[in-house]
Amino acid sequence: MSETTTSTTPPVIGQPWPEQGGIFIGSRLIDGDIHHRIIPGGPEFDIPASHNNAAERIAAKGAINGHNDWFHGDPKDVMLAYINVPHLFPSKGIESVQITSKPYGEYYAWAVVFEHGDVDCHYRLNEFRVRPFRSIIASSI
Numbered sequence: 001m002s003e004t005t006t007s008t009t010p011p012v013i014g015q016p017w018p019e020q021g022g023i024f025i026g027s028r029l030i031d032g033d034i035h036h037r038i039i040p041g042g043p044e045f046d047i048p049a050s051h052n053n054a055a056e057r058i059a060a061k062g063a064i065n066g067h068n069d070w071f072h073g074d075p076k077d078v079m080l081a082y083i084n085v086p087h088l089f090p091s092k093g094i095e096s097v098q099i100t101s102k103p104y105g106e107y108y109a110w111a112v113v114f115e116h117g118d119v120d121c122h123y124r125l126n127e128f129r130v131r132p133f134r135s136i137i138a139s140s141i
Contacts, residue, residue, distance in 0.1 A: 010138075013025060021066055023085065026083075028076060038135075043090055046090075048128075055072045067134060072101040073101060077133050079119065091115055094128070099129070
């Protein structure tokens with residue numbers, strides 16, 4: 001995962017951040033650094049993928065909104081999206097499942113179900129939706 005450092009102030013959560021390639025969904029504190037998280041937009045940016053091939057399918061897309069450093073989000077990234085911008089994701093049935101980059105045991109991976117906000121596990125080889133994420137390191141604290 002490639003991350004850049006910037007002093008750019010993000011917009012309000014849920015608003016476009018055009019120079020960063022998408023919509024600002026919030027920030028996370030990771031190893032003492034504040035990471036701003038961005039998704040490229042709505043469901044039209046979902047990639048059908050399994051846990052096992054999501055990273056390569058995101059990479060195969062190439063530049064999205066002018067950026068090449070998109071990655072497969074972990075459960076905390078996808079839950080951040082569920083909490084702050086659920087309206088940008090499908091909310092019914094199997095279409096609401098976003099598989100994450102975090103495995104669970106040998107055969108499963110964590111997923112967030114936007115229909116009801118559960119975090120559960122699904123078989124790694126099954127295809128679900130994957131929304132790419134970007135991370136901008138804002139500052140160290």
